[in-house]
Amino acid sequence: MKKLINDPQDVVAESLDGFALVHADLVRLRTDPTFVTRATGPVEGKVGLVSGGGSGHEPLHAGFVGLGMLDAAVPGAVFTSPTPDQIAPAVTAVDGGAGVLTIVKNYTGDVLNFETAAELAEAEGTTVRQVLVNDDVAVEDSLYTAGRRGVAGTLAVEKIAGAAAERGDDLDAVAAVAERVVANVRTMGVALTACTVPHVGRPSFDLPDDEVEIGIGIHGEPGRHRVGLEGADAITEHLLTPVADDLALARGEKVLLLVNGMGGTPLSELYVVYRRARALLGERGVEVTRSLVGSYVTSLEMQGASVTVLRLDDETTALWDAPVHTAALRW
């Protein structure tokens, strides 16, 4: 295992320390329990937005804390859900009196712990709503999931719901637009290499040098099937086709296309994938009106990428375009 880390037990805490030092203008790191909030807040009357999950997917979620996106992020150990005792204080800390929406990727541990945390926060007088993100079309049930997994589409949910909260929508309205994004976003990923969880010390799965795993999960969970090492165009088609089919995209529809790196993939390769995904959407008569390319929802140092398509309407487009000022997204 070759990593720029010290003791594997300290990697999350040390990384968060560095993150909070770099972005002191944007965030505050709370400890005991550990979570990240905006540098100021809560904002009176604004719906609070909280997300979180296992670490190892950086910049998700702490990198999305800031104006126009999350109010707090709750990082667990690597690939391990944060605890209810950790989530609940984050939820109450960002309650400006208008309630809090939690955005939860659909993994059994996360769902359970966020639900328990919601009960704890409700007992403290905070109204909590929850939205589950399950955008991964690869498999129905998986290693850590009943139903589909939540992956890179989470970014779109957090951005668009965050903009709705920022403009003053109430809790029902923010939850509704978040659910609308969930209903219209789909993702599928590919792994070229496995990743290694620091405290485990060995790759999470074996992948021969001449195969890639189509439909990989962001924790290295098995996907749909393995194929030989094909060119990027062929691999991109394996990803884009099920995504577009599942969305039942019609000619003339407008979409956001997100090509996301898994952590160890150079940016130059993501643009190669984007180019092909966009061409394939074009062949279907689908217009890409918004785009994002980069490593946003990662799996440690895994090489690979995912393709996310979000069906847009006028309102979600405007909310996507609204100002955002976080460590990882800014416009």
Add this chain to the structure above:
Amino acid sequence: MKKLINDPQDVVAESLDGFALVHADLVRLRTDPTFVTRATGPVEGKVGLVSGGGSGHEPLHAGFVGLGMLDAAVPGAVFTSPTPDQIAPAVTAVDGGAGVLTIVKNYTGDVLNFETAAELAEAEGTTVRQVLVNDDVAVEDSLYTAGRRGVAGTLAVEKIAGAAAERGDDLDAVAAVAERVVANVRTMGVALTACTVPHVGRPSFDLPDDEVEIGIGIHGEPGRHRVGLEGADAITEHLLTPVADDLALARGEKVLLLVNGMGGTPLSELYVVYRRARALLGERGVEVTRSLVGSYVTSLEMQGASVTVLRLDDETTALWDAPVHTAALRW
């Protein structure tokens, strides 16, 4: 070789195609010869800024084209200088009548080709000045270099000179501030793994599983020495100490600290390195007043990082803070 590419000969062109599609609001891709300019321009009376070099270091340089930074970027083949016939048209294309500054990383091929291009552009009536970036303290001469190599410090030169050009400084003044950045910026990097040039198909060097290369170049050129796989804190000290010593930083000085990923390193690890580098600077009484952490000057999928320190003064701080709107840097 596992990469998300098609024919290795097409990777630069296909990646640029994708890049230009994603960032059509910011840039235009010119072909025959290939270079990238801002979407609009040249700006009458503004000094033009051009950089370039071999591909494989993305987002450098095309990701830095836009308001407040470069006017054009000229990408060669992977790890190969662009040609004079390719650079010269980029230089003349961004001449708004106030001349053009080229920012060149100190590699023999780049230096020669940018100089020849300058002569070609001068023959067309464009005044050209050139600044050489040589921030890598690791080695004096190297595989492709007489003198020190230009590495991640190039980002700081492009940002600060870009801001000077944007506010209307003349060519002498922009060149002078660029030279001041070069004089005050130092970098050193480490590789945990090698990278593979697509058209070569095998790793550019061998590195045992239990060793890292201190002082690595951004093309995988040899560094100073290899050490065993130590913790991130110890490795960071191997990088920061020669950088700070070479700058002869005095107590009370203010610096920009850039921790740069080599392409295959997760963001979480870069924050671990940042944390230690900042602490080491603190022990020297040096204050980190500006920070940047991310993968900006990369070596394909190499795992590793570099630490860059730039001694700041009031003017360079203000120019660093000035607005920038490019694909890779925006504030």
